[in-house]
Structure formats: structure tokens, C-alpha cells
Amino acid sequence: xxxxxxxxxxxxxxxxxxxxxxxxxxxxxxxxxxxxxxxxxxxxxxxxxxxxxxxxxxxxxxxxxxxxxxxxxxxxxxxxxxxxxxxxxxxxxxxxxxxxxxxxxxxxxxxxxxxxxxxxxxxxxxxxxxxxxxxxxxxxxxxxxxxxxxxxxxxxxxxxxxxxxxxxxxxxxxxxxxxxxxxxxxxxxxxxxxxxxxxxxxxxxxxxxxxxxxxxxxxxxxxxxxxxxxxxxxxxxxxxxxxxxxxxxxxxxxxxxxxxxxxxxxxxxxxxxxxxxxxxxxxxxxxxxxxxxxxxxxxxxxxxxxxxxxxxxxxxxxxxxxxxxxxxxxxxxxxxxxxxxxxxxxxxxxxxxxxxxxxxxxxxxxxxxxxxxxxxxxxxxx
Amino acid sequence: xxxxxxxxxxxxxxxxxxxxxxxxxxxxxxxxxxxxxxxxxxxxxxxxxxxxxxxxxxxxxxxxxxxxxxxxxxxxxxxxxxxxxxxxxxxxxxxxxxxxxxxxxxxxxxxxxxxxxxxxxxxxxxxxxxxxxxxxxxxxxxxxxxxxxxxxxxxxxxxxxxxxxxxxxxxxxxxxxxxxxxxxxxxxxxxxxxxxxxxxxxxxxxxxxxxxxxxxxxxxxxxxxxxxxxxxxxxxxxxxxxxxxxxxxxxxxxxxxxxxxxxxxxxxxxxx
Numbered sequence: 009x010x011x012x013x014x015x016x017x018x019x020x021x022x023x024x025x026x027x028x029x030x031x032x033x034x035x036x037x038x039x040x041x042x043x044x045x046x047x048x049x050x051x052x053x054x055x056x057x058x059x060x061x062x063x064x065x066x067x068x069x070x071x072x073x074x075x076x077x078x079x080x081x082x083x084x085x086x087x088x089x090x091x092x093x094x095x096x097x098x099x100x101x102x103x104x105x106x107x108x109x110x111x112x113x114x115x116x117x118x119x120x121x122x123x124x125x126x127x128x129x130x131x132x133x134x135x136x137x138x139x140x141x142x143x144x145x146x147x148x149x150x151x152x153x154x155x156x157x158x159x160x161x162x163x164x165x166x167x168x169x170x171x172x173x174x175x176x177x178x179x180x181x182x183x184x185x186x187x188x189x190x191x192x193x194x195x196x197x198x199x200x201x202x203x204x205x206x207x208x209x210x211x212x213x214x215x216x217x218x219x220x221x222x223x224x225x226x227x228x229x230x231x232x233x234x235x236x237x238x239x240x241x242x243x244x245x246x247x248x249x250x251x252x253x254x255x256x257x258x259x260x261x262x263x264x265x266x267x268x269x270x271x272x273x274x275x276x277x278x279x280x281x282x283x284x285x286x287x288x289x290x291x292x293x294x295x296x297x298x299x300x301x302x303x304x305x306x307x308x309x310x311x312x313x314x315x316x317x318x319x320x321x322x323x324x325x326x327x328x329x330x331x332x333x334x335x336x337x338x339x340x341x342x343x344x345x346x347x348x349x350x351x352x353x354x355x356x357x358x359x360x361x362x363x364x365x366x367x368x369x370x371x372x373x374x375x376x377x378x379x380x381x382x383x384x385x386x387x388x389x390x
Numbered sequence: 391x392x393x394x395x396x397x398x399x400x401x402x403x404x405x406x407x408x409x410x411x412x413x414x415x416x417x418x419x420x421x422x423x424x425x426x427x428x429x430x431x432x433x434x435x436x437x438x439x440x441x442x443x444x445x446x447x448x449x450x451x452x453x454x455x456x457x458x459x460x461x462x463x464x465x466x467x468x469x470x471x472x473x474x475x476x477x478x479x480x481x482x483x484x485x486x487x488x489x490x491x492x493x494x495x496x497x498x499x500x501x502x503x504x505x506x507x508x509x510x511x512x513x514x515x516x517x518x519x520x521x522x523x524x525x526x527x528x529x530x531x532x533x534x535x536x537x538x539x540x541x542x543x544x545x546x547x548x549x550x551x552x553x554x555x556x557x558x559x560x561x562x563x564x565x566x567x568x569x570x571x572x573x574x575x576x577x578x579x580x581x582x583x584x585x586x587x588x589x590x591x592x593x594x595x596x597x598x599x600x601x602x603x604x605x606x607x608x609x610x611x612x613x614x615x616x617x618x619x620x621x622x623x624x625x626x627x628x629x630x631x632x633x634x635x636x637x638x639x640x641x642x643x644x645x646x647x648x649x650x651x652x653x654x655x656x657x658x659x660x661x662x
Contacts, residue, residue: 080561084541084550085558094561153574153575157575158578161578232535233535235564235575313567317565318564318565319563320561321562332564342540342541342565342567343540343541344542
């Protein structure tokens with residue numbers, strides 16, 4: 009590059025005073041940026057400090073035992089009871105449900121985006137999935153309450169059996185074909201073609217019968233209340249989807265072309281390359297994606313407040329997703345208004361105790377995911 | 391970009407100087423909220439120089455806003471508690487009550503539910519979880535879905551005070567955040583029971599007789615209907631006579647005010 013011919017506005021040679029001024033300017037600029045950055049870092053500490061400050065008086069007043077082991081949540085009762093076990097359980101149940109919905113879907117979608125779809129399609133599909141993250145949570149909540157809950161109540165059995173069919177049909181047909189193929193390989197060469205047909209058909213028939221029975225069983229179910237753990241689990245799963253898809257797709261992409269080409273060069277099929285090379289190589293990134301998705305689900309407030317039913321009680325049996333549950337976030341949001349520190353101090357501090365538990369949990373999760381990502385970067389040499 | 395920001399800033403500045411000189415901030419109950427909103431609309435049409443904002447964050451939050459001096463008028467669907475009075479007095483704020491309307495709390499069920507009449511005792515037993523099936527009160531064999539307002543709401547406290555008589559609501563009860571949400575849940579759930587303000591009863595839900603009395607303006611005003619309450623607006627001290635706040639909180643005494651209260655579905659305190 010040749011410098012332009014016209015005379016520079018500032019001389020290239022600095023005299024002492026301008027240089028000092030510049031240095032001062034640079035120092036001020038750096039100082040300003042540093043203070044802004046440290047402000048946002050300090051905010052995290054301040055949040056921790058102020059939540060902990062209001063959380064500890066609760067444990068001092070009421071102790072740990074009732075909070076963690078009782079299921080009686082009557083903060084406005086006389087005397088008040090602060091058993092939050094059912095609420096912790098509800099948070100866990102809903103989060104697990106959301107993970108069950110979003111992780112298989114999200115990882116499959118990420119694999120499809122990174123290794124199956126052509127580049128052009130990917131450019132369109134990925135932003136569309138990411139739009140899911142831009143929908144405000146109250147809109148999800150409204151949908152869950154006004155559309156999804158009545159649907160579950162009025163046609164619960166049909167919804168459940170359709171869902172089961174939709175999920176299990178592709179999985180089972182894949183299984184049937186692969187298993188049929190593997191079984192056929194055990195027959196002698198001459199019989200193999202026939203054996204493959206017979207094996208596949210028998211397995212298919214068995215799978216179909218199983219599906220029919222399951223479908224019949226599910227469609228007989230009556231759901232008393234549509235605002236339940238299942239409802240919010242599905243909605244939260246959809247909300248966590250963009251995070252999981254996006255982050256794990258990045259991780260899959262980051263494994264690079266060389267690894268895939270090496271695998272193909274060794275004679276692996278595309279399925280083998282994906283299952284045995286690409287996914288294991290990006291496993292830590294996928295794990296980080298899952299943790300981020302979990303945090304999205306656990307911290308969500310509006311949807312669970314609107315559509316989980318908010319009954320603070322452990323469902324019977326405990327895995328029954330069709331009963332209403334209550335989560336920590338919804339309790340904090342719902343009980344905050346009455347819980348002024350002048351009208352009853354334990355009632356006020358208990359919400360901070362819950363917030364503290366949530367904060368600690370997501371902090372730990374964040375650290376874990378951070379360390380996983382760091383380890384994966386080291387492994388990939390980036 | 392810079393220009394856009396600058397012009398946006400200027401627009402805001404102009405907008406700020408152009409708005410009314412006087413602002414009334416109102417906060418509180420979601421039950422009283424519709425009354426305050428109707429009054430505000432009427433009032434602002436008559437007095438363009440006054441700007442009124444109405445928030446609905448629940449009675450407890452309304453009281454809190456008033457005692458912290460954040461709002462001019464606090465809507466409460468229950469009387470202020472002694473602890474709240476104390477806190478307000480501590481902040482040198484003197485809450486004065488204005489009863490703007492009366493409200494009955496109808497017990498709501500799905501329109502297809504054949505039940506017509508429940509006693510207070512039966513309602514209490516349903517909410518404590520003692521009665522769990524509609525057949526126990528003469529209805530179909532259907533598990534009852536108990537729906538209640540959140541503990542943050544004045545409606546909840548009124549219901550708790552008038553019906554529950556110090557007993558605890560069952561852990562199975564579902565909590566929802568507003569009167570509208572109660573109606574939404576009841577109209578879509580055949581086995582549900584819920585309660586909401588009289589203004590929220592429409593054709594999509596069925597209000598039950600309580601102790602043989604159907605909730606209506608007449609039965610609430612005479613006190614025959616058991617689950618009824620006054621609705622309050624609280625101000626800091628009695629507002630200065632003739633001031634905008636004074637005119638606002640006395641709007642319920644005018645004929646137009648009464649009509650508005652009636653239109654929303656509450657019962658005017660006075661009837662000319």
C-alpha cells in the first residue's frame with residue numbers, strides 16, 4: 009500500500025506536549041472503558057450480595073429444615089408455613105420435562121442443520137428457529153393458557169396419542185429398518201434377501217401392534233386440568249429449543265471439515281460419520297448447549313406462572329406430568345406483592361431464600377458449562 | 391444514526407412539554423382497576439390538562455405504592471390492614487378510604503355443570519379439599535378442579551376472610567393471577583370451580599346461588615348475598631377540595647360515575 013500523496017492533517021512527528029496529551033487521552037479512555045466493564049461485573053456481585061442479604065434472615069428466623077423438607081406452603085396462613093419442597097420438586101419436574109422435549113429435538117435439528125441440509129436451506133432454517141427465542145415469554149404463556157390448556161382438557165387422550173405416534177413412528181421405523189438389516193446379516197448369503205424382508209416385516213408388525221396398544225391406552229386418558237406440568241414442559245421445551253439448536257449447531261460446525269473428510273476417507277457412511285465422529289467430537293459443546301437450555305427453562309417465570317396451575321404439591325405418583333405443579337420462579341413472582349417486609353418478615357425473606365437457591369444453582373450450572381466449553385476448545389486446539 | 395437519535399431526543403422533549411401539567415398516578419387491585427380506568431377515561435375527556443395512569447398490580451402492591459408515596463390513589467379490593475396503616479403512618483402518609491362501589495364474589499362453574507346452589511359450608515369444604523368430587527354435592531361423578539386467585543390479590547383475601555374462616559385452602563388448588571384468568575380457566579374446564587368479581591360474570595361461566603341467594607346488585611346491596619365486599623380507593627389524606635384528585639375520587643357519587651360502575655358490572659354505593 010502506498011500512502012496517499014496529499015499532506016497529512018497531523019504531522020507524523022510528535023512533539024513532547026501533544027504526545028503527553030495523547031497519552032492522557034488514551035489513559036482516560038481506557039479508564040472509562042474499564043470502569044464501565046467493571047460496573048457490569050460488579051452488578052453480578054451486588055445482585056448476589058443483596059439477594060443473600062435478604063435470604064439469610066429467613067434461615068435465621070425459620071431454620072433450614074421446614075423450608076427444604078416440608079410440602080406445606082401457606083405463607084399467608086396463621087401460623088405461616090414455609091415448606092418449599094413441593095415447589096423445588098415442581099421446578100425440577102418441569103425442567104426435566106422441558107429437557108426431555110428440547111434435547112432430542114434440538115440435537116437432531118442441530119445435526120440436520122450442520123450435516124444434512126444443504127447450505128442454502130440452512131441459511132433460511134436456522135434464523136427461523138432462532139426467531140423462537142425472540143417471541144416474548146408472555147406470548148408463550150398466553151398460548152399455553154388459552155389454546156393449549158383447553159386442548160389438553162377437552163381432547164387430552166387424542167393429543168397424547170397423536171404426540172406419541174408423531175414421536176415414536178420415525179424412531180421405530182428407523183429402528184425396525186436398522187435392526188432388520190443387522191439380523192439379516194447373520195443369515196447365509198443366499199437367504200439374506202428374503203430374510204431381510206421377513207425380519208423387517210415381523211419387527212414392523214410388532215412395533216405397529218405396540219404402537220396401537222400404547223395409542224389406545226393413551227387416548228383413554230382424561231386430563232382434569234390442562235394447566236399442568238406437561239403443558240409447561242412442552243412450552244418450555246420449545247422455548248429452550250433455539251438456544252440448544254443454535255449452540256450445538258455451532259459446536260458441530262466447529263469440528264471442521266478435516267475430521268469429516270477423514271472419516272469419509274476411512275470408508276464411513278454419513279450416518280457413521282455423524283454418530284461416531286462428529287457428535288463425539290462436539291460432545292462438550294452439545295453439553296454446554298443443553299445446560300444453557302436447562303437454565304432457560306429453570307429461570308422462565310411468565311409461562312409457568314400462567315400455565316402450570318401453581319398448586320404447591322408433589323403430584324401423585326411423583327412422575328405424573330398431568331397434575332398442576334408450582335415452581336420457584338412463579339412463587340416469587342406471584343407472592344411478591346403481599347410480601348412486604350413490614351407485613352410479615354419471614355414471608356418476605358422466604359422469596360429471597362428461593363431466589364438465592366435459584367441464583368446459586370444457575371451460577372453453578374453456568375460455571376460448569378463455561379468449563380466444559382473451555383475444555384472443548386482446548387481439545388480442538390482452538 | 392446520530393441524527394436519528396437527536397431527533398428522537400427532541401421529539402421526546404417536545405412530547406414531555408406538551409403533556410398535561412397534572413398527573414394522577416393510580417395503582418392497585420385488578421378488581422377495582424376497570425372502575426379506575428373508566429373513571430380515568432371519562433375524567434381525561436372532561437379535563438384534558440390532567441393525565442391519569444392506571445396500573446393494576448394487586449391490592450397489596452397498591453397499598454405499598456401509597457405508603458411509599460409512589461401513587462396518588464391506591465385501589466384496594468379489601469380494607470387496608472392495620473400493619474399497612476402502621477407502615478404508612480411511619481412514612482408520614484395518612485390513608486383515607488373512599489368506598490367507590492360494592493362487589494359480590496360469585497362462585498363460578500362451567501355452564502355445563504348441573505349444580506345450581508351451594509352453601510358456604512360446601513364451598514369451604516371444596517376449597518379445603520374435604521369434598522373432591524362433584525357427586526358429593528349432587529353433581530356428576532367428576533373430580534373437582536379447584537381454582538383460586540393468587541395470595542397477592544384482594545379477591546383472594548376477601549374470599550379467604552368471608553368463606554374459609556381460617557381454614558387452609560387445599561394444596562391441590564390451582565393459583566391464577568387475575569380475575570380474567572379465573573374466568574378463562576373456568577369456561578374451558580368442565581370440572582372447575584372458581585370465584586371472581588361480579589363484573590367478570592358473563593354467559594361463558596355460570597354463577598351459583600350461595601345459601602340459596604343468587605349474586606346480583608340487589609342481593610349484594612341488601613347484604614343477603616353472603617360473599618360481598620366494598621371496593622376502595624385510598625388517598626393520602628382527604629384530597630384538597632376541588633383538586634383533580636378530589637374530583638376523581640368523588641366521581642362515583644355522580645350519576646355518570648354510577649352508570650360507569652354499573653356498566654362494568656359492579657354495584658354503585660348510592661343510587662339516585
